[in-house]
Amino acid sequence: MMDDTDRAIINALQGGFPISETPFAEAGLALGLSEDELISRIAALRQSGVLSRFGPLYNADRFGGHNTLVAMAVPVDRFDQVAAQVNAFAEVAHNYQRDHHFNMWFVVAADSRARVEQVLTEVQAMTGLPVHDMPKLTEFHIGLKFEA
Amino acid sequence: MDVSARDLDVLAALGDGLPLCRHPYAELGAGIGMDEGEIIDRLTRLRQAGVIRRFGIIVRHHELGYRANAMVVWDVPDDQVAEIGQRLGRCPEVTLCYRRPRRLPDWPYNLFTMIHGKDRPAVEAAIALMAGREGVGHLPHQPLFSLRRFKQCGARYGQPRQAAE
Numbered sequence: 001m002m003d004d005t006d007r008a009i010i011n012a013l014q015g016g017f018p019i020s021e022t023p024f025a026e027a028g029l030a031l032g033l034s035e036d037e038l039i040s041r042i043a044a045l046r047q048s049g050v051l052s053r054f055g056p057l058y059n060a061d062r063f064g065g066h067n068t069l070v071a072m073a074v075p076v077d078r079f080d081q082v083a084a085q086v087n088a089f090a091e092v093a094h095n096y097q098r099d100h101h102f103n104m105w106f107v108v109a110a111d112s113r114a115r116v117e118q119v120l121t122e123v124q125a126m127t128g129l130p131v132h133d134m135p136k137l138t139e140f141h142i143g144l145k146f147e148a
Numbered sequence: 149m150d151v152s153a154r155d156l157d158v159l160a161a162l163g164d165g166l167p168l169c170r171h172p173y174a175e176l177g178a179g180i181g182m183d184e185g186e187i188i189d190r191l192t193r194l195r196q197a198g199v200i201r202r203f204g205i206i207v208r209h210h211e212l213g214y215r216a217n218a219m220v221v222w223d224v225p226d227d228q229v230a231e232i233g234q235r236l237g238r239c240p241e242v243t244l245c246y247r248r249p250r251r252l253p254d255w256p257y258n259l260f261t262m263i264h265g266k267d268r269p270a271v272e273a274a275i276a277l278m279a280g281r282e283g284v285g286h287l288p289h290q291p292l293f294s295l296r297r298f299k300q301c302g303a304r305y306g307q308p309r310q311a312a313e
Contacts, residue, residue: 052207
């Protein structure tokens, strides 16, 4: 179970982690925690699955990376099978079932646009279902910080 | 900025996250034959240049108690989408806001907003509140609630195994 200290760590460190010789000591100072205590708490949060990762969130656009959002209308009785086929691609970063005629929504991210398109072509060939890809045209906001 | 091959080595080494130890950048560098100072310089530049958007804890929102999320999609006239996108993007309810292409005739929506909440009624209430407050309730829109999450990992770049959103 998370306690108030864990929540304070999550709220303080979703960005802005120091890049220095002793970053945990520095970050701990602001939180009133020793270097070792902060390290072990982050390790425990990661172990519990609350953290998916401790590290960078990239802006793919800045280094030639490319990503897109893809929608598919998958027959309900084939849904799990198609999900397994799609998720097998390392380039698929998220996949959600949503309550709509287009019921499968996933993100494809790769080093190049060509590789993204190749993945889309392969998914279409493998499943026999049309894919609708909707790359972002404008980003108005990217907060995605969560209060713990 | 140009992202060099050496930068990509650093990003690739970070694919599984920062080591959790007292000198994580030294440890990261040890794995790829780079000293701590060079790692720190490169990462600092990559962050300043915006290649690294955020650096630190990346949460799984579901495990944090945000059990419901809806991708609310809007069909906004093209001449208004920039203005309305900016407005909705600033709303406290919205965690992501993108303009995307329509795929007619199947998909008429061109503005996507992601709204997270503790449960479905909370998300529905947030959508209604926002639509009323921002004066966008008359635009065709639909919430697509998440039923199941199959995969949530950061995208990975660089080699050998690369880590973006």
